[in-house]
Amino acid sequence: MKKYLAIFLLLIVGFYLIQAFNLVPFGENRIGNVEDESTVGAFYLKNTVPKTSVANVVTAIVVNYRGFDTLGEVTVLFLATTGLGSILFRKRKHGEEEERVLKESSQLVRIGSRLLFPFIALLGIYVFIHGHLTPGGGFQGGAIIATGFLLMLVAYKNYRLGHGTLTWVESFAGITFAGIGMWGLITGGTFLENNAFSGLGNVNDLISGGVIPIIYIAVGLKVAAELTGVLDILLNIKPNKN
Amino acid sequence: MVFYVVIFSILALLLVASGLYAIIQKDLLYAVISTGVISLILSVMFYLLQAPDVALTEAAIGVALTTVIFVITIRNTTRFEDEEDNSKVK
Amino acid sequence: MFGDYQNVVTMSVYGSAIALILIGLYGVLIKKHLMKIVIGLSVVDSGVNLMFVAIGYIKGGTAPIFSPSVIDKNVQMVDPVPQALVLTAIVIGFAVTAVALSLVIRLYKHHKTARIDQIKSLKW
Numbered sequence: 425m426k427k428y429l430a431i432f433l434l435l436i437v438g439f440y441l442i443q444a445f446n447l448v449p450f451g452e453n454r455i456g457n458v459e460d461e462s463t464v465g466a467f468y469l470k471n472t473v474p475k476t477s478v479a480n481v482v483t484a485i486v487v488n489y490r491g492f493d494t495l496g497e498v499t500v501l502f503l504a505t506t507g508l509g510s511i512l513f514r515k516r517k518h519g520e521e522e523e524r525v526l527k528e529s530s531q532l533v534r535i536g537s538r539l540l541f542p543f544i545a546l547l548g549i550y551v552f553i554h555g556h557l558t559p560g561g562g563f564q565g566g567a568i569i570a571t572g573f574l575l576m577l578v579a580y581k582n583y584r585l586g587h588g589t590l591t592w593v594e595s596f597a598g599i600t601f602a603g604i605g606m607w608g609l610i611t612g613g614t615f616l617e618n619n620a621f622s623g624l625g626n627v628n629d630l631i632s633g634g635v636i637p638i639i640y641i642a643v644g645l646k647v648a649a650e651l652t653g654v655l656d657i658l659l660n661i662k663p664n665k666n
Numbered sequence: 667m668v669f670y671v672v673i674f675s676i677l678a679l680l681l682v683a684s685g686l687y688a689i690i691q692k693d694l695l696y697a698v699i700s701t702g703v704i705s706l707i708l709s710v711m712f713y714l715l716q717a718p719d720v721a722l723t724e725a726a727i728g729v730a731l732t733t734v735i736f737v738i739t740i741r742n743t744t745r746f747e748d749e750e751d752n753s754k755v756k
Numbered sequence: 757m758f759g760d761y762q763n764v765v766t767m768s769v770y771g772s773a774i775a776l777i778l779i780g781l782y783g784v785l786i787k788k789h790l791m792k793i794v795i796g797l798s799v800v801d802s803g804v805n806l807m808f809v810a811i812g813y814i815k816g817g818t819a820p821i822f823s824p825s826v827i828d829k830n831v832q833m834v835d836p837v838p839q840a841l842v843l844t845a846i847v848i849g850f851a852v853t854a855v856a857l858s859l860v861i862r863l864y865k866h867h868k869t870a871r872i873d874q875i876k877s878l879k880w
Binding site: 480482483551559560561563564567568570571574651654655658659661 | 730734735739
């Protein structure tokens with residue numbers, strides 16, 4: 425009985441959603457003429473390359489025009505890791521060792537994963553260093569590095585992650601991001617202002633865009649450390665054996 | 667133009683089928699893998715809609731990390747939705 | 757003939773986004789196992805992100821990156837603002853799913869069951 429009532433309510437919601445989408449035709453040109461700057465999208469498309477010398481418009485929006493929201497998002501990830509660690513907290517009994525996977529992997533998996541891990545980390549670092557020239561950036565590169573760490577954690581039975589190292593990397597990256605913002609307040613006029621130390625450079629160069637690549641490198645390292653911390657906490661729960 | 671019509675209709679059908687399978691299936695491991703398939707097809711659709719940054723993010727976070735944390739949770743709770751059917755595990 | 761193609765593509769992209777939202781909402785409302793509810797929440801996230809990127813698409817546009825081959829020409833580009841929003845939304849959706857799953861594990865360890873119609877006691 426409850427099932428049919430729920431399906432009926434969902435059909436009503438779906439009907440009104442379809443009516444709303446009829447007002448937004450698919451593929452219609454909604455940003456207008458780029459020269460006129462009549463909408464927000466047109467303003468970003470016209471003014472990104474002259475003012476910031478960054479080729480990837482989405483990177484310029486996420487780091488430069490909306491940089492404060494990225495600071496908030498990085499804080500949300502940090503809070504998620506902390507909350508996860510405190511909900512699943514368990515005092516370690518004396519003499520009990522960690523037992524993560526029950527069976528050791530075969531030799532092929534062990535040697536293959538140790539061979540593959542540096543290349544995965546290199547791909548992740550490449551993706552977030554070139555975030556302002558090609559598709560990519562801090563979040564993507566951080567997730568790729570965390571996947572590399574996951575491979576090592578699953579293949580080896582007693583792979584220890586240095587919790588001190590992870591904490592130091594994460595804190596240092598966070599301080600860099602906030603420090604760049606404060607530096608903008610001290611020398612310029614606004615928080616996170618893009619006043620480069622030696623000029624903005626040409627478009628499509630590796631060193632261009634002022635502080636934008638530096639912020640993305642900090643975000644990439646911080647996201648990688650946080651996601652690795654989440655996986656480490658989740659893999660160390662002692663499963664119930666009933 | 668015909669290429670876009672064919673690709674979009676096939677992907678949309680697969681998307682809805684995977685979504686239905688993820689909610690209806692009683693074996694939770696199959697449902698979780700179906701959620702990974704949804705993320706994968708979504709990543710291809712993002713690329714076809716000319717958004718490469720979003721496609722990279724969805725592929726890196728949705729397919730690999732979300733599926734792994736779901737599987738770790740299944741390991742620590744039950745595997746089947748009706749709990750008295752635990753004897754079906756081989 | 758051109759109108760027919762446009763209709764099919766529109767219906768498949770918008771229709772699949774709306775269908776994903778409704779399927780996920782059904783999972784959150786009806787299902788009784790806690791893991792199914794979290795899976796439903798993840799499906800709703802995917803549907804909403806697809807809806808955002810589909811609204812920003814412009815017919816005949818290309819990706820908003822000024823690479824060396826398009827920097828001096830006047831090509832039509834898609835709207836870059838929804839893509840920046842969806843980038844943030846995907847990461848925050850993952851964080852919410854992770855915290856929800858940790859709550860599920862903790863509840864299971866305490867009550868020895870993961871179905872919400874068998875967790876009757878309010879006292880710890």
